[in-house]
Amino acid sequence: MITKEKVEHIGWLARIEIDEKESDAYAEKLNSVLDYFGQLDEVDTDGVEPTYHVMDVVNVFRKDEVRESLPQEEVLANTEHRQEGNFKAPRIM
């Protein structure tokens, strides 16, 4: 059962701000999703291999060969917060 508090907690984990009105609506919608999964849970899956990926493909690899990286200027192009080639973030404890 998803409560309003749970919605706020999930919002915090995802760094999404959710206001009072929204959290009730989200709780209702998330509960209906969970109900659906509850129905799926009733299906007997004994002896069925779990599916981890929708495509029936395994072992897609690449060789250990170097490819060119981006120029530093391009890496930092999307931010104003930079210094000496670094991204600059607020103080982190």
Next chain:
Amino acid sequence: MVYDNPDGVRIGLEVHVQLNKLNTKLFCGCSTDYHDDEPNTHVCPVCLGLPGSLPVINEKAVDFAMKIGLALNCEIVGQTQFHRKNYYYPDLPKGFQTTQYDYPIASRGKVIIEGEDGERVIGVTRAHMEEDPGRLQHIGSIEKSKGTFINYNRSGMTLIEIVSDPDMRSPKEARRYLDKLRSILDYLDVFNGDLEGAMRVDANVSVFGGDRVEVKNISSFKGAERALLYEIMRQKNHIRRGGKIVLETRHFDEARGVTISMRTKEEEHDYRYFPEPDLVPMRVADKVPDILKTLPELPDAKRERFNSQYGIADMHARALTIQIKVANFYEEVAAEVDPKDAAVWVADILKGELNYRDTDVDAFKVDDIVEIISLVKQDKITEQSGVQIIRTILDEGGKPQDIVVSKGLLKVEDDIVAKAVEEAITESPEAVADYLAGKEKSLNFIVGKVMQKTKGRADAREAREKVLAMINK
């Protein structure tokens, strides 16, 4: 002797090993050779977590991971995949770390260490693959920091996290486990342990069967030992004062040698793992036979071979096989001189001098130590002079032959004569007895022997005086 572990100490270690000998990162083609380069010059849309970028697994990283798993006597999983571990931190550009969850690539292994009371088996719970986050650097001191620099060059580097069972009973055993792990990884040639951040340690420790405390931010093996010593003492004192140890994460402050509670919010452990949809599963069990073929002779096996092949003391065999470089160096020396002499000179003398100077065996040439050992064995120089030559080469450079000349280390004739006199006397007990009984002519027999041994290079009159002096002593 049985170690009874009076404080009920249990230590488990989580070691992150960075596979910096791969050419590229785990999921992209960015070069791993960033250590001397400008920040953010070894990054691309994938390791920068830009929208729309897609990861592709580096096959060699998988091979290396399996190699490590097999060397640690692990079982390799039939099929595995990557998961997303979700949390927000600036070193993680995607907002999740791509790692392994319920099916680690390797599990249930073991490592043998020299424990408090003889050989001890330390269980390896699991070894899994994951990506390294970027690097954060505080601007200025941590208290007055005005911000944080983020460098993503490290982001996406391949890490293998090796988790041990809580089988270690003292900080010393933890240290031995770390040393053994480093030794095995060096043998496998999958990483350069000297590079910054190549091996990072988190420790879990409990006393008297209580809850465990996780200690993070340990930056060296010595640091691990110190952090554990402090944490065990802290837990014991806390219990003695009537306190209770609770599950928590503490931070090791290397400068002060203490652990500090991090008071982390519970939410941080709410990682919401789910299978990584951008990567398909890996079915790798078929690779095992081929990977096994690439495994080198590992430290324990090499030590046993050194014992039997060279007939050297186990103490020497162990010292010589900790580092693959030293083992190879020794074998080259043992091919040229008596392996037992080689063991003493490499394991006891040379290694000691290298440790003292905080350098490794690369700083010395096989030919030089072979020459030094030969000079000593041929009695041209003393053992002490041999040590002096090693020190001179390490501190000033030069070749053994030149140092012998410049420092005048050749044994003076006197020494050779004295040695011959000593031998002649011990070899002729009857002549000595006869002389002491009054037969002066017996002395000539002994002096003759001295002349023979020195191939006539000794002065006969001098030799006679020396023989007399020694008999009358």
